[in-house]
Amino acid sequence: MLPCSIPTIHDPGVDRNRSSASHWILSRGTPAGTATGVCAMARQEARDVTVMERWARFVHRRKWLVLAAWLVILVAGAAAARAFGGEFQTEFRLPGSESQRANDLLKERFPAQAGGEAEIVFEVPTGIDGARPQIEEVLARIQAEIPDVAAIESPFERPGYISPDGTIARAVVRFTFDADKVPHETAMQLIRLTEEAARPGFTVEPGGRVIQFNEQAEFGSEIYGLIAAVFILLIAFGSVVAMGVPIGAALFGLGTGLALITIAARWVGFPSFSSQFAAMIGIGVGIDYSLLVVTRFREAIHAGKRVEDAVVEAVTTSGRSVMFAGVVVAIAFLGLFVMGLPFVATLATAGAVVVLVAVAIALSLTPALLAVFGRRVDSLRVPFFHQSEGVDPRSPWYRLSRAIQARPWPFALLAGGLLVVLALPLLDMQLGFTDAGNRSPSSHSRKAYDLIAKGFGPGTNGPLLIVADTRNGNGGLERAVELLRATPGVANVTQPLLNPQGDTAVITVIPTTKPQDHATTELVHRLRNDVLQRAGTNGDRFYVTGVTAGQIDASDRISQRMPYLFIGVIGLSFILLTAMFRSVVVALKAAIMNLLSIGAAYGVVVAVFQWGWGGELIGVGTGPVEVFLPMMMFAILFGLSMDYEVFLISRIREEYLKTGDTGLAVANGLTATARVITAAAAIMVTVFLAFVLGPERVIKEFGIGLATAILVDATIVRILLVPSTMELLGRWNWWMPRWLDRILPNLHVEGPPASEGEPAGAAGSRPLTAGAGQTG
Structure with missing residues (x-):
């Protein structure tokens, strides 16, 4: 006999008269050792849930205190942000790069050449010389x-x-600030000044990085x-009511995170678009995390549990999944620190902050709201759409x-x-930097x-x-100019x-090719590694910088x-998932599927x-x-x-701890x-597709890419690939080397496998059925 029993399983594929653990498991062809491991895991789950259960009961019994605390945090945070908050300003620095060393040298010794630039372009079909007074008037203004x-x-x-x-x-036009400031x-x-100066036969257009940074239209897709x-x-x-809880919780978390x-x-240089980025991520994960907790709470309520027990079940099961899922997301964001790009690192920090706040909200504010509403969580029903939760x-x-x-094989191969x-x-x-040439023609x-x-050739838009x-003399300058003019790919x-x-x-060096051309990248490397090395024989040191060179340095660094x-990111996530699910196979499969x-x-991006398939539609x-x-x-x-992955596999493993049958658990x-x-x-797909409605190309790229990945992941991967591969792997899904297990x-993220924190199959536990409303 096995050291524990497993509750009766009511499943169309199982003989209803077989209720003993050993008879049921052996009838499924599962080795007794595996069944013993299931029982051990179940007991460990019951012991580990104590802290989360205590927290859940505290939140339920002190719900008004929790709600008041979050309200104080939000109000105080908003007040502090208004009084002491800093400004979001994008600062594109690339420490250690040649372009950054050159920029620092200019700021120190030649500040007039270090600031941001705007270009004022005039077109006069009858001739520029005849319009000199008008041009000089515009520049004087x-x-x-x-x-x-x-x-x-x-x-002139x-x-x-x-x-x-x-x-x-x-x-x-050179400014005293960097272009992004x-x-x-x-x-x-x-x-506005250039628009006022323009008239028929006298075209005036402002351009350059200063205009690009500030002409970007803000598009509030959050709404x-x-x-x-x-x-x-x-x-x-x-x-x-059930709809309002995750929406309200997400907004509460977003407000706190942004504060x-x-x-x-005030101390960290967050990019100017940090608030928009944080809003998109915060709304998405905030709704997702609270949605999972609300779903599990409703499932317990529909099964007839008391409100407090339903809160406990939601926190000790879905709440645990949320906690570890949030940690994985934060790890992925903070992994961007290895890129060595400060503006990317600060943006990643903003993302990690709103994610961790969303986790805290889902584990405290959301269950407190559920405790307040209780069985009224299903109030204000919408006709034709009300549904119960659970396994049916x-x-x-x-x-x-x-x-x-x-x-399983046809579906696995198809997916x-x-x-x-x-x-x-x-x-x-083909990677590169988009520029003004990729912006809207208007x-x-x-x-x-x-x-x-x-008027001047494509390379003029990307001067080097x-x-x-x-400091050791300027005898090498003339030599440098001669060598530069003799270099192939240099126009002026x-x-x-x-x-x-x-x-x-x-x-200033004007290439013959446009900034995005691969030949321009090769020219920059050739100037640095060959031409200017030969020019610096007299002690002069030469550095190549400019917007194009800086972008090339960033591309090389990335x-x-x-x-x-x-x-x-993959390594840390693999270790964390292995520790969560006690399975090397589950963690490896999750990493592979996410990469797919x-x-x-x-590929869709x-x-x-790049190929232009359907590009005209957007x-x-x-x-x-x-x-x-x-x-x-x-x-x-x-x-x-x-x-x-965490949401789905945690529930599958929870069911596996109850049944010992991977197929039924899946x-x-x-x-x-x-x-x-x-x-x-x-929700995620809709939020990300809203980016496509904006005017900026790069925002559209993010929108299409993020929406595609989430759609593919929630359909092809989770619905087709996961069930088929888990069926093919069978009991190998839960393989874990003993040395690694130690x-x-x-x-553990699944919480107690049976009610009241008892191990599955403990004496007096209720039978498990697969009918609607049954829970773990």
Whole structure:
């Protein structure tokens, strides 16, 4: 006989007269040793749940105190953010790179050349010389009316600033701040001034990085995501109250998280778009986490449990899943620190903050709200949509799972094949930085970009700055200019411009190719590794910088560090999942499936934005994939996809601890979680697709990529691939080497396998049925 018994199983595939653990398990062909392990795991689960159960009972009995505490935290946080919060300002620094060393040298010795630039492009079909008074008037107004202008380079004072045909001219406006720090109102004032100056036959277009940064239209897709979430939750729960709990909890968590980030911005340089990024992530995970807790609470209520016991069950089961899922997401975000890009690291910190706050909300505020509403959680029902929770063998999800398990090979091959086909375009991915040439044709920066390319050649939109440290003499400057002009791929080289002290010089190099061209990247490397090395024989040191060179340095840094990100995030997640589920196979399979989902998302992004498939439908043309997109998408998607993995597998393992039958556990687990995972994924997909409605190409890339990955993960992976592969692996799903089992800590997420914290099958435990409303 086995050391414990397992409750009676009511399943269409099981003889109802067989209720003893040994008879049932052996009838399924499960070795007795495996059954003994199930009993041991079940007892361990019951012991480990004590802390979470105590917390849940405290939240229930002190619900008003918990609600008041969160209200105080939110109000105090908002007040502190308003009084002491810092500003969000994007600062693109790349420590250790050549372009960054050059920029630092300019700021120290040649500040007039270190600030952000805006270009004012004039087109006069009858000739620029005839419009000189009007052009000089525009430049004089800019100097007099626009604040923070350090200098203006007039086309009539700088050679090469008037096109060869004499119809297009460019002026450069240099600011005292970096381009990303020029105040928004200053940039908008410059745009308005140029719009007032333009007239038929006299075109004036502002461009450059200052305009690009500030012309980006803000698009509040959060509201669209919230509206979609309301309707999806109404359909999923069929109750206004049940819908309102996760929505309210998510907003509460988002407000708290944003307050913390704003306060931290006083000391940490968060990018300017941190609040929008945090809002998207915070709304998504906040609703998801609370949604899972509410679902489990309703399941317990529908099974006839007392409100307090229902709160305990929700926290000790779904709450544990939320806790560990949130840790995995935070790990994925913080893994971005290895990239060595400060603005990426701070953005990752913002994401991790809102995720951890969402976890805290789901484990405290959400159960407190459920304790307040109690059985009224189903109040204000929506006709035709009210549904109960739990495992129901009549459910289409249950029948689908059984159908997949009956033919696992065809479904596994079909799902895997679909993922591979979607990921195939990834092999042709071309990374680069989008610029004004990829923006909307109606934007000022795009019009200025096109005029410059038309009048001066494509390379003029990506000039390279050669910064020379001439403290040991400037005898090498002329030699550098000669070598640069003789270099293939160089269209034009200006004479050196010295600072007042004479110890620093700037040479502008215009490539023959546009900034995104691979030939431009090769030119930058050739200048650094060959041409300028030969020019520095007299002790002069030369550095290549400029926007294009900085982007190339960032691209090189990302390419070098990406393997560390992948290894770090996947490795830590693998260890954590192994410790959670006591299975090497489950953790390895989760990592592989998440990579397949992310690969499919990458493939769709390449097909749409690089190949142009369907691009006209969303208003984008062909171009490279943003170089930082794969990095950011990997961190976000690996974490969010792991959420669904933890939710599903934790319920499957919980069912396995009750039954000892992997097949039945998969069917029950999928049935119990499919609807909540589908609802959560639908909310995420809608939120991310709202990005596509915005005007910015890179935002559209994020929207398509994130929505694709979540959709694929919630359908092909969780519904088709997981049941089929788990059926094929059978008892090997739970394989764990003994030496590894001894090393890793026990991080159980399923909670007690039977009511009142007793091990499954303990004396006096109630029979388990697969009917609607039954819970663990």
